[in-house]
Amino acid sequence: MGVALKLAEYRLMVVDHAVELYGAVVAVIFAIAGIAAGQKLMKPKEVRVEVPVHIHIPAGYKPDDAKLEQLGISKREYEILELMASGLSNQEIASKMFLSIHTIKTHISNLFAKLDVKRRTQAVLRAREMGIIN
Amino acid sequence: MGVALKLAEYRLMVVDHAVELYGAVVAVIFAIAGIAAGQKLMKPKEVRVEVPVHIHIPAGYKPDDAKLEQLGISKREYEILELMASGLSNQEIASKMFLSIHTIKTHISNLFAKLDVKRRTQAVLRAREMGIIN
DNA sequence: TAAAATGCCCTACTAAAGTACCAGTTTGAG
DNA sequence: CTCAAACTGGTACTTTAGTAGGGCATTTTA
Numbered sequence: 001m002g003v004a005l006k007l008a009e010y011r012l013m014v015v016d017h018a019v020e021l022y023g024a025v026v027a028v029i030f031a032i033a034g035i036a037a038g039q040k041l042m043k044p045k046e047v048r049v050e051v052p053v054h055i056h057i058p059a060g061y062k063p064d065d066a067k068l069e070q071l072g073i074s075k076r077e078y079e080i081l082e083l084m085a086s087g088l089s090n091q092e093i094a095s096k097m098f099l100s101i102h103t104i105k106t107h108i109s110n111l112f113a114k115l116d117v118k119r120r121t122q123a124v125l126r127a128r129e130m131g132i133i134n
Numbered sequence: 135m136g137v138a139l140k141l142a143e144y145r146l147m148v149v150d151h152a153v154e155l156y157g158a159v160v161a162v163i164f165a166i167a168g169i170a171a172g173q174k175l176m177k178p179k180e181v182r183v184e185v186p187v188h189i190h191i192p193a194g195y196k197p198d199d200a201k202l203e204q205l206g207i208s209k210r211e212y213e214i215l216e217l218m219a220s221g222l223s224n225q226e227i228a229s230k231m232f233l234s235i236h237t238i239k240t241h242i243s244n245l246f247a248k249l250d251v252k253r254r255t256q257a258v259l260r261a262r263e264m265g266i267i268n
Numbered sequence: 269t270a271a272a273a274t275g276c277c278c279t280a281c282t283a284a285a286g287t288a289c290c291a292g293t294t295t296g297a298g
Numbered sequence: 299c300t301c302a303a304a305c306t307g308g309t310a311c312t313t314t315a316g317t318a319g320g321g322c323a324t325t326t327t328a
Contacts, residue, residue, distance in 0.1 A: 119223060121221045279319090284314080
């Protein structure tokens with residue numbers, strides 16, 4: 001980027017209008033950088049590839065969308081189910097997904113209803129029996 | 135040098151170029167907002183589990199006394215481990231074994247230490263990975 | 269037989285998990 | 299656009315789980 005260059009150029013002019021120009025330059029740079037960052041991070045949404053995040057090695061493993069849809073388990077819920085099945089606590093799942101623990105609890109609670117279980121250990125068992133997780 | 139003078143000058147400049155400074159503040163705010171937005175939109179990215187959990191589907195399944203002894207897991211502890219792995223709560227295990235829930239907790243706590251885990255979900259996973267339970 | 273180990277149970281906690289209910293925001297389909 | 303579903307986050311709980319420490323009786327075993 002030519003940011004560094006531009007900064008250098010401006011420095012020559014800063015002599016008299018130090019405060020205003022400096023502040024303005026900083027402001028503009030930050031604004032541009034901020035907006036650019038925001039937009040850049042905003043578009044990956046569409047480009048997003050639905051690559052199976054699950055790296056389960058288990059040979060022959062398939063998400064089995066049929067059962068997932070049949071049970072009405074959403075994509076988000078499924079992600080959480082996997083992390084839960086890997087032995088993580090709600091807090092750990094929340095941290096890993098950059099979500100609130102409240103959100104995790106909500107999803108898991110809904111998951112329990114859909115899997116018709118009362119505890120996470122049962123949920124994992126159930127999901128395994130149904131072949132929707134490793 | 136007149137410190138007072140400098141202060142005076144600064145004050146005048148602030149007043150004079152209030153617009154620029156205001157713009158700068160706005161820009162910075164926007165920049166922060168933009169970055170925040172960008173990060174917010176960034177997090178939903180796929181959360182992946184990189185740790186492949188090699189799980190062997192028993193078939194046959196033998197207690198594998200070798201590992202049990204190696205870990206120092208007693209008969210009673212093993213029984214409880216199985217029930218725990220079947221999704222039962224401590225209370226349910228206690229009822230089924232005609233024992234106090236306190237006893238169950240004690241055994242499970244000792245099991246955790248021997249399996250080097252912190253939660254029952256991990257304990258089940260671990261035990262499965264080591265082939266000591268189905 | 270004395271010393272371990274095991275099994276059982278307890279109090280008294282702290283920490284997670286789970287439930288119920290609400291509410292704002294996004295998003296996708298019609 | 300509009301509606302519904304999905305997603306997110308929250309409060310305020312109740313319930314399980316888990317920890318720390320101890321006591322006491324019954325096997326094992328050195």
